[in-house]
Amino acid sequence: MKLVRDLIPQIVEESGNSCTFHQVEGKELKQRLYEKMTEELNEFIENPCIEEAADMWEVLQAIFYHHDLHQREVMNAAEDKCAERGAFDLGIVLERVEYSENLKHLDESIKSCIAGYEEEIELYKTYGGD
Numbered sequence: 487m488k489l490v491r492d493l494i495p496q497i498v499e500e501s502g503n504s505c506t507f508h509q510v511e512g513k514e515l516k517q518r519l520y521e522k523m524t525e526e527l528n529e530f531i532e533n534p535c536i537e538e539a540a541d542m543w544e545v546l547q548a549i550f551y552h553h554d555l556h557q558r559e560v561m562n563a564a565e566d567k568c569a570e571r572g573a574f575d576l577g578i579v580l581e582r583v584e585y586s587e588n589l590k591h592l593d594e595s596i597k598s599c600i601a602g603y604e605e606e607i608e609l610y611k612t613y614g615g616d
Contacts, residue, residue, distance in 0.1 A: 488518075488521075488522070488525070489510075489515075489518040489519065489521070489522045490507075491544070495507050515552060516549070516552055516553075519545060519548055519549050519552065520549075522545050523542065523545045523546065523549065526538065526541045526542045526545055527542060529541065530542055570599075571599065
């Protein structure tokens with residue numbers, strides 16, 4: 487059993503076949519969307535193309551929808567983060583941060599930036615690191 491696009495049961499029936507399905511919602515739907523995103527990402531890794539990117543995009547939009555996030559607001563936040571912290575185009579891997587003794591004198595935006603990178607490093611270690 488896996489989450490499929492909304493029209494798949496209809497397409498199966500129209501092709502002369504039959505299928506059994508059920509609908510999920512709430513936490514189960516979110517969990518299945520996360521699993522679907524992993525599946526689509528793996529397919530994209532194997533075959534980076536427009537079709538696989540479109541599948542990931544469709545799942546991501548569904549995740550936004552079921553978390554009451556609006557696409558335009560997400561895109562605006564992404565643009566703001568990119569302007570503030572950059573993108574992921576250069577392949578920069580932060581290995582460590584050595585704190586200066588005068589860290590307490592840094593303004594809050596720099597402290598926030600450093601903390602944000604530490605969070606990203608921890609996420610990388612947790613989900614993608616060796």
